[in-house]
Amino acid sequence: MSVFFFYPILRALSNGRIIRASVSIGLRVLAVVSVLGGGYLLVELLKVIFQPQVPTEAAAGGLLFGIIFFAAVLAVGQIYWYRADSVRELEDSPFTAIPIVSILFRTAGEVYATLGASIAVGGCLFIWIARAYPYALMRGLGDVMPSTSTNLTFLGGLAFLGYVGLISFLVLIFFYFLAESIVVMADIAVHVRLLVGPAPASAPPAPAAAPVAVARCPRCSAVLEPDTRFCSTCGNPIGA
Numbered sequence: 001m002s003v004f005f006f007y008p009i010l011r012a013l014s015n016g017r018i019i020r021a022s023v024s025i026g027l028r029v030l031a032v033v034s035v036l037g038g039g040y041l042l043v044e045l046l047k048v049i050f051q052p053q054v055p056t057e058a059a060a061g062g063l064l065f066g067i068i069f070f071a072a073v074l075a076v077g078q079i080y081w082y083r084a085d086s087v088r089e090l091e092d093s094p095f096t097a098i099p100i101v102s103i104l105f106r107t108a109g110e111v112y113a114t115l116g117a118s119i120a121v122g123g124c125l126f127i128w129i130a131r132a133y134p135y136a137l138m139r140g141l142g143d144v145m146p147s148t149s150t151n152l153t154f155l156g157g158l159a160f161l162g163y164v165g166l167i168s169f170l171v172l173i174f175f176y177f178l179a180e181s182i183v184v185m186a187d188i189a190v191h192v193r194l195l196v197g198p199a200p201a202s203a204p205p206a207p208a209a210a211p212v213a214v215a216r217c218p219r220c221s222a223v224l225e226p227d228t229r230f231c232s233t234c235g236n237p238i239g240a
Helices: 007-014 017-049 056-088 097-130 156-194
Strands: none
Touching: 017 056, 017 097, 056 097, 097 156
């Protein structure tokens, strides 16, 4: 009937097709936006470092930092695009949101770790070359990325590299742990459901045993033992 025009949409929502398609498209949009945003940040960075009052060392270090960071942004765009394909290729399952959320957790960890690694390497080189703190190049990075106060020396650059790189790696492991945890919980729920299953039907009652015939004396009705020739009560002879 035409009144049930919304049924196909509800079925698509139930088996997850619409949700998977929407998330996949959203990740592709994020891939494009991240690359465009990275290009915009690189242009803004170039405007800052090539001002006349900026020292040559700071300009060289800032340019190197910007190139490394933009390469990381391109990698982030590829992460979003790859995970969009992962969501689109998910098969139908009893759970709609859990596999998608697991992939999104992995995506978040990979994006953060990629950007963190680029900042760790680029910031280390910037400290060595410009003798300045790298977060001064792009304001706001210190709010989302790990920051530490370090000496503007060779060892200080190595300390910045090790600290930011370690935090980024730990964040990656944490998000992978979250992604695998929800998948494991879903698998446990599926296996418990299979083990429990429906309640077995009760077995039909066993048929009642047929009553055993009892021999009695025809004179006194006393119970006779098997193969008895005379009644033990009245002495009446019993035929074969």
